[in-house]
Amino acid sequence: MSRLKESNTAMEQPHLSLVDLVKVFRDGSGSETRAVDGISLDINRGEFVTLLGPSGCGKTTTLRMIAGFEQPTDGEIRVRGENISRVPPFERNMPMVFQSYALFPHLTIFENIAYGLKIRKADREVIRNEVAVASQMVNLVGLENRYPGELSGGQQQRVALARALVLKPEIILFDEPLSNLDAKLRIQTRTEIKRVQHMLGITAIYVTHDQAEALSMSDKIVVMNRGQIMQVGSPEDVYNHPANPFVADFIGNANFLESRITAVGDSSVTVEIGGSSFEIRAERVYDGAAVGDEVYVSAKPEAMDISEGPGDLMGRVDVNSFVGATTEYKVEFDGQFITVIHSNSGGSVKLFHLDDEVAIHLYPEYCRVYRR
Amino acid sequence: MSHNTGGAIIGREWGLRGTIVIVFALLALFILYPIFSVLRMSLTPDGVFSFEVYRSVFAHSRYFLAIRNSIMLGMIVATLATTIGFLMAYAVERLRIPGRQFFRTLAILPIISPPFMFALSVILLFGRSGLITRHLLNLDVGTIYGLKGLILVQTINLFPIAYMTLSGILQGIDPDLETCALNLGARRTHAFFTVTLPLAMPGILASWLIVFVTSMTDFGNPIIIGGDFDVLSVRAYLEFTGMGNLPRGAALAILLLTPTVLFFSLQKRIMNRKSYQTITGKSARRSMLPVPAAATIGFTAFAVVLSVFVIMLYGTIIAGSFIRLWGVDWSFTLDHFAYSWDVGASTMGRTVFLALLSTPITALLGMIIAFLVVRRRFAGRHLMELLAMLSYAIPGTAIGIGYVLAFNGAPFRWSGTAFILVTAYVFRNVPIGVEGGIAALKQISSEIEESSTNLGANSSYTFRTVTLPLIRPAFFAGATFAFVRAMTAISAIIFLVSARWNHMTVLILAQTEILRLGAASVMSFALIVVVMTVIFVIMKVTGLERSQVFGTGAAR
Numbered sequence: 001m002s003r004l005k006e007s008n009t010a011m012e013q014p015h016l017s018l019v020d021l022v023k024v025f026r027d028g029s030g031s032e033t034r035a036v037d038g039i040s041l042d043i044n045r046g047e048f049v050t051l052l053g054p055s056g057c058g059k060t061t062t063l064r065m066i067a068g069f070e071q072p073t074d075g076e077i078r079v080r081g082e083n084i085s086r087v088p089p090f091e092r093n094m095p096m097v098f099q100s101y102a103l104f105p106h107l108t109i110f111e112n113i114a115y116g117l118k119i120r121k122a123d124r125e126v127i128r129n130e131v132a133v134a135s136q137m138v139n140l141v142g143l144e145n146r147y148p149g150e151l152s153g154g155q156q157q158r159v160a161l162a163r164a165l166v167l168k169p170e171i172i173l174f175d176e177p178l179s180n181l182d183a184k185l186r187i188q189t190r191t192e193i194k195r196v197q198h199m200l201g202i203t204a205i206y207v208t209h210d211q212a213e214a215l216s217m218s219d220k221i222v223v224m225n226r227g228q229i230m231q232v233g234s235p236e237d238v239y240n241h242p243a244n245p246f247v248a249d250f251i252g253n254a255n256f257l258e259s260r261i262t263a264v265g266d267s268s269v270t271v272e273i274g275g276s277s278f279e280i281r282a283e284r285v286y287d288g289a290a291v292g293d294e295v296y297v298s299a300k301p302e303a304m305d306i307s308e309g310p311g312d313l314m315g316r317v318d319v320n321s322f323v324g325a326t327t328e329y330k331v332e333f334d335g336q337f338i339t340v341i342h343s344n345s346g347g348s349v350k351l352f353h354l355d356d357e358v359a360i361h362l363y364p365e366y367c368r369v370y371r372r
Numbered sequence: 373m374s375h376n377t378g379g380a381i382i383g384r385e386w387g388l389r390g391t392i393v394i395v396f397a398l399l400a401l402f403i404l405y406p407i408f409s410v411l412r413m414s415l416t417p418d419g420v421f422s423f424e425v426y427r428s429v430f431a432h433s434r435y436f437l438a439i440r441n442s443i444m445l446g447m448i449v450a451t452l453a454t455t456i457g458f459l460m461a462y463a464v465e466r467l468r469i470p471g472r473q474f475f476r477t478l479a480i481l482p483i484i485s486p487p488f489m490f491a492l493s494v495i496l497l498f499g500r501s502g503l504i505t506r507h508l509l510n511l512d513v514g515t516i517y518g519l520k521g522l523i524l525v526q527t528i529n530l531f532p533i534a535y536m537t538l539s540g541i542l543q544g545i546d547p548d549l550e551t552c553a554l555n556l557g558a559r560r561t562h563a564f565f566t567v568t569l570p571l572a573m574p575g576i577l578a579s580w581l582i583v584f585v586t587s588m589t590d591f592g593n594p595i596i597i598g599g600d601f602d603v604l605s606v607r608a609y610l611e612f613t614g615m616g617n618l619p620r621g622a623a624l625a626i627l628l629l630t631p632t633v634l635f636f637s638l639q640k641r642i643m644n645r646k647s648y649q650t651i652t653g654k655s656a657r658r659s660m661l662p663v664p665a666a667a668t669i670g671f672t673a674f675a676v677v678l679s680v681f682v683i684m685l686y687g688t689i690i691a692g693s694f695i696r697l698w699g700v701d702w703s704f705t706l707d708h709f710a711y712s713w714d715v716g717a718s719t720m721g722r723t724v725f726l727a728l729l730s731t732p733i734t735a736l737l738g739m740i741i742a743f744l745v746v747r748r749r750f751a752g753r754h755l756m757e758l759l760a761m762l763s764y765a766i767p768g769t770a771i772g773i774g775y776v777l778a779f780n781g782a783p784f785r786w787s788g789t790a791f792i793l794v795t796a797y798v799f800r801n802v803p804i805g806v807e808g809g810i811a812a813l814k815q816i817s818s819e820i821e822e823s824s825t826n827l828g829a830n831s832s833y834t835f836r837t838v839t840l841p842l843i844r845p846a847f848f849a850g851a852t853f854a855f856v857r858a859m860t861a862i863s864a865i866i867f868l869v870s871a872r873w874n875h876m877t878v879l880i881l882a883q884t885e886i887l888r889l890g891a892a893s894v895m896s897f898a899l900i901v902v903v904m905t906v907i908f909v910i911m912k913v914t915g916l917e918r919s920q921v922f923g924t925g926a927a928r
Contacts, residue, residue, distance in 0.1 A: 067826055088385055089825045096826045102819035106841045115837075116827035163827065173826075 013081050014042035015203045016066070016171060021075035023061050023227075035061040037227030038075070043220070045170075048197055048204045050214040053224035054250065059207045060175060062224075066205060067173055068092050079171070095164030096173035099180065101156045103148035109135075109159055110144040116167045134166040137196060154185045158192075165196065172197070174206040178213060190217055211251050215239060223247050245296060245370045252300040255338045257362075258372065261293045271297055271369060274334050276312035278364045285369040294372040301341040303366030306331060308350065311359025317352050327351060333360060388831040392750055395741060399759040401784075402799040406774025407629070407766065410622045413777055417619035425623040435620075438607040439627060442588050445519065445603060449526040450584035454576060456527065456678065457534025457583075463671035465542040466568070467663045470672065478679050479532045481686070484903050486877055487592030487862045489896045490525040492884060493688035495597060496893075501699025503688070517599025525593050528682060530586055534579040537643075541575030542568075560664070574642050581639040585632045589767035591863035592877065596884055604628045605769045605863060612773055613867065622777070625770040636765035692893035708890035716879055716895050723876040724902060726790055727858035730797035734858075735851035737798065738805015742846075743839050745806070746813040747821055748831065757806070764803035768863025771800060776867050788870035796868055797858040804857070805850030812846035813839070848914045852907055859903050 023036040036058040043049050051059035064070045066077055068089030076083045084092060095116065103112050113134055117127045135141050138158040148156055157177060164172055174193070178186045194217050197204045208214055214221050215235040223230040223238060223246075230250075231243040242248035245256060262277060263270035269285045270277050278297070289295075306315075306329060315333035322344075329340045329352065338360065352358055417425050429435040463469045464476060482490070498505045498516040505516070516524075545568060553563035591605045598606060604624055612621025692698055696705040738760075744750075745757045763771065775796055779786040786792040820842070824834040840847065862877040869875050876899050883892040910916070 067822075069822055069825075088830070089822075090828050090830050092826075093828065094826070096823065098819045098823055100817050100819050102817065102823035104820060104824070104838055115824070115829075119828040119833060160823075163823075167827065 015045040015047070015080065016043040016205070017041065017076075017078040017081070018062070018066075019076040019078060021062065021065065021077065022073045023058070023065060023070055024073040034227050036065070036072075039224070039227070039229050040075075041222060041229065041232065043203060043205065045203055046201045048194065048206065048217060048219045050206045050208060050218040050221050051224055052208060052211065052214040052221055052250075053230075054209060056226075057224040058227040059209075059224050063096075063173055063175055063205060063207045067094055067096050093167065093169055094171045094173055095167050095169050096175060097157075097160045097164055097177040099176040101148075101160040101177075101180075103156055103159055103163075105148050107147075108144065109140065109146050109148070109151070112148065112159055113144075113163045113166050115163065120167075130166050131162075134162040137165060138162045138192070153181055154189065157181060157189060161193065161196070165200070168200075169202060171203045171205065174204065174208075176208055177206075178208075179210070186213075193217070215251075223250060225250070242298075242368065245298060248298045248300075248368060248370075252298075253339065254298040254300045254368075255304070256296040256298050256370075257336065257338070259295050259297045259369075261289055261291055261295055261369075264289055264291055269369060271295060273297060273362070274313050278362060278367070280364045280367055280369055284367065286371055289369065296370045296372050297362075297367050298370060299362055299367045301328070301339045303363050304338070304340045305361045305363075306340050306342060306352065306358040307361065309357065309359030311361060313360040313362065315358055315360050317354055317356045317358055320352060320354065322351070329358075331358060331360060385831055388748065391740065391832075392744060392748075392752075392756075395737075395744065396752065396756065396759075398737075399756070399799075402795050403759060403763050403766070406771060406778040409777035410625050410629075410770055410774045413773075414619055414623035414626050425619045426627075429620065429623050429627070434602065435607065435624065438602040438604050438624070441519075441602055442604040442628070443631075445522055445526070445601075446584040446587040448523055449530060449587040450580045452523065452527045453531040453583045453587075454534045454538075454580045456531040457536075457579060458538050458572070458576060459671070459674060460531070460535045460678070461538040461542050463675055465539050466547070467668060467671050469668055469675060471675075475675050475679065478682060479535045481682065482529050482532050484856050484860070484900065484907065485529075486860050486880060486896045486899045487590070488525075488596045488877075488881070488884075489689060489900070490528050490685055491521070491593045491597040492880075492889065492892055492896060493685040493692070494521055494525050496688050496692050496698055496889060497684075499699075503699070515599060517597055518601040521597040521599070522594060522601060522603075525597060526587050526590060528685065529590075529593065530583045533586060534583055537579040537582065538572065538575050541572050545571045560667075578639045578642040581635045581642070585635050585639070585765070589628065589632055589769065589863065591769060591866070592881070595881065605767060608769050608773065609866065612776075618777070622773055625767070625773045628767045629770045632767055633762070633765045640761070689893045689896050692890060693897050695890065698889055705890075708888075708894045711888075712891050712894040712898070715883075715891065716876065716898075719874045719879050720876055720895075720898065720902070722790075722873060723859065726793050726873070727797065727855050728906075730794045730801075730858050731851050731855045733794070734798045734801045734854035735805050735847050738802050738850045738854075739809045739840060739843060739847050740835070741802070741806045742809025742813055742843075743835055746810055747818060747839070757810075760806045761803050763799050764807075768800065768861070768865075769867075771796065772864035772867030775864070787868070788872070790873050792868050793865060793873055793875070796864055797854070797861065800861070800864060801854040801857045804853045805846070808846040808850045809843055812843040816842050844914070845916055848910060848916055852910050855906055855910075856903055859899060 018039055018041040021036055021039050022034070025033045025035055027033070039058075039062065041049075051062055053059050061070060065072050068084075068087065072085055077085050104115065107115065110131055113131045114127045117130060122130070131144070132141075135144065138161050140155065140158055140162055143151065143155065148159065151159065157180075160177070177193070178189055181189060190213055206214075206217065215238075218235055220232060221235055221238045222232050225246050231238055231247045233241070238247060239251055242251060242254075245254075248254040249256070257273050259271045259273045261269055262272045265282075267282050268279045269282060269289050270279050272278075280297070313333055315331040315338065317329055318332045318337060319330035321328045324344070326344055327342045329342060331338045331340055340360065414425050415421055415423070460475065460479060464472050469475075494516060495502070497503050498521070500515070502516065515521075549567050549571070550563050553567045554560065558566065588603075589605060591609065594601070594603045594606045595609070605628060608621050608624035608628060611617045611624060615621075693708055694704055694706070695701075696703045696707065741756065741760045745753055745760075775792060776787060778784060779792055786795075821834050821838055824838045825831075829837065860877065861875065862881070865875050866878050866881070869878050876895060880892050880895045880899070883889075883895065
């Protein structure tokens with residue numbers, strides 16, 4: 001990290017860096033929780049970075065440390081190389097869009113958006129103009145004199161966004177801002193946020209547990225679990241090349257089939273599942289694989305299919321849920337449960353019933369092998 | 373992964389740090405230091421450390437009896453007042469008897485009355501020349517002065533505290549639970565005893581404890597109607613002021629303080645354990661099952677009898693204001709008003725002035741402490757809350773003695789000044805504001821204030837533009853209570869008043885002692901009118917409803 005920093009010129013420096021960041025919470029009984037357990041991360045100017053992970057993974061704590069609401073137990077937060085860990089939150093100029101929106105209920109929409117400008121002692125005329133511009137940017141024109149309580153959830157969300165944008169920040173923080181919206185509005189708002197962020201060239205740090213949100217918005221996804229970073233990469237990267245079973249499971253809802261390596265070739269590895277052999281390309285297998293290794297073969301639901309059979313892997317339908325374009329099956333195979341998403345497109349599609357015998361097809365080109 | 377409570381880091385916020393230091397200094401100076409002074413006085417009677425004073429207190433039957441009496445009185449009154457309070461709360465909140473609004477209002481009245489007003493009217497009704505005992509029934513039921521009278525007046529005075537606590541508790545128990553018990557085959561009474569009563573039990577215990585503590589620390593009623601029945605608070609006052617035995621008065625105050633602080637913290641602990649709050653929000657106001665007519669009639673009759681009695685006590689005070697010489701000459705007169713004006717007008721003016729002066733200070737300090745404690749993380753946060761709440765538990769007698777001892781000489785020579793009275797009001801009453809402020813802040817997502825910080829506001833800006841407007845109701849509720857309590861104070865300030873800065877309650881007490889009961893009635897009446905007027909104005913100006921001002925925080 002330090003070597004990297006020295007070799008970079010000021011221009012090429014990352015916009016925001018987290019360096020070995022640690023946050024330990026102590027509760028009343030004195031027991032400790034390592035909410036964030038030594039994470040390091042570089043974020044470039046204008047990048048849209050998502051912290052993705054299950055609840056309790058440390059993503060919100062990380063965001064709150066960046067905002068200054070939590071004091072890191074250890075490590076540094078740097079903006080253009082300068083450690084800001086001791087800068088109070090109100091001097092950081094990294095407005096945040098909260099999950100609850102956190103609008104001031106006693107102030108009008110105009111006053112809400114103008115709040116930060118007033119603190120900065122901006123001119124009344126300037127405030128009026130800036131608020132108008134920000135309102136326009138997020139389609140809020142005409143609501144300036146209402147109170148937050150009179151607005152819909154989607155509108156409140158946009159006020160929260162405008163209130164942050166009006167400060168023309170270089171870094172903007174999002175804490176699960178869409179989780180209180182209904183599904184349709186969520187998709188609409190997510191393109192909206194992405195559009196504005198891209199247009200203004202703001203560096204965005206976005207916390208979510210929703211993989212679809214992360215995949216569709218981010219330039220870079222940081223998958224976290226138990227306070228640690230599991231993988232950093234582009235959406236395609238993280239989705240197609242998960243670095244470990246956790247990422248494969250969390251991003252792709254992958255199935256993990258218990259397996260064993262039976263042969264290791266130059267460019268491929270052979271694994272055995274339920275008596276059948278599958279050949280998987282070496283770059284999809286962990287380094288140092290050896291014959292006899294106990295492994296997991298991970299396969300995303302859409303990397304598999306089922307048919308009436310016969311086939312190599314025969315299973316029994318345990319759950320079937322028809323969801324329109326696809327049907328999701330849970331198939332019991334060799335004591336394990338496997339999730340398969342079966343496309344319903346095309347003419348006559350066979351729907352399987354509970355307890356039907358079905359053949360499971362595995363496409364090795366989409367599988368990955370992890371050490372068990 | 374909820375954010376653990378507590379707000380932004382303090383970092384380099386010097387204004388905030390300064391505020392924290394000042395608040396700690398004030399709490400130390402006006403709460404800890406006086407109590408320390410009392411303790412020191414009781415332990416160093418002749419300048420050297422010894423337990424001699426305490427030994428003699430326990431050796432003399434007179435003091436030992438006062439301790440025993442205080443505890444006995446507290447237990448009896450706590451049991452009676454909690455029972456009545458529960459019945460009233462159950463009738464109003466659960467059975468929804470007719471005239472609920474009226475009963476709710478009535479239950480608040482004793483809280484805003486002068487501390488010994490009921491003692492005064494009970495003397496007028498049941499005393500040596502009492503209207504009922506002597507003139508209507510011509511009974512000789514023995515003297516009303518003593519335990520009997522004290523039980524009567526304290527029960528009437530304190531059952532509203534139990535009522536307030538318990539109606540809050542009952543509102544927090546989902547009525548569907550009882551309905552569900554009936555649905556599962558329980559009879560009504562069975563459902564009550566197996567579901568509602570057990571769920572209300574922590575509240576009942578808490579209410580018992582708080583009434584016990586309040587009864588033990590009561591000074592106004594026992595000094596007027598206690599007679600030979602000696603209690604700790606009065607004994608401490610008499611030793612300290614009457615006999616000039618400072619160490620012994622101090623020791624008695626410490627003996628009074630110890631159980632009250634203990635019981636008070638126990639009560640707080642019970643009330644803070646929210647595990648019995650079963651309301652989920654959804655069915656909060658769901659209609660209750662129809663109540664059997666017999667139950668409605670029975671409970672209504674009970675409520676009516678109680679109300680009639682309370683109203684009669686107020687009526688007696690009003691009547692007493694116009695009667696020349698109670699029990700002897702029943703003719704109508706306005707002389708008491710003229711006399712009271714001459715004797716009390718300036719005292720009333722000063723009492724109101726100092727109460728009004730202390731009110732905004734108390735409320736603001738309360739909100740600031742609540743803000744710091746709930747929303748800012750700093751070393752000693754819990755200590756600050758503890759100190760601020762501590763003065764709630766300290767008997768007025770101990771505070772009064774403490775202020776006399778602590779601020780009588782260098783470096784704090786404030787005795788006899790208005791300043792000492794105002795500080796006594798502020799620090800005696802600040803816990804109400806703190807408690808209300810904390811409760812209000814816990815209702816408001818901390819993200820709202822965080823977003824203010826995040827947009828660039830420092831703590832003081834956030835407090836002024838976001839926190840304070842959001843907890844406005846708590847501020848005014850705290851202010852109202854601070855005012856009421858300043859106007860009706862006696863146990864502490866009787867040690868602190870001076871010829872120049874007298875207090876209305878002390879003046880009324882003096883009138884009672886010289887048996888000018890007519891004048892005492894007029895002054896009590898006037899005090900109630902002033903208090904009610906100010907409350908009315910506050911509610912009108914702020915647009916707050918009574919329930920917002922007198923929430924369960926009314927339980928002192």
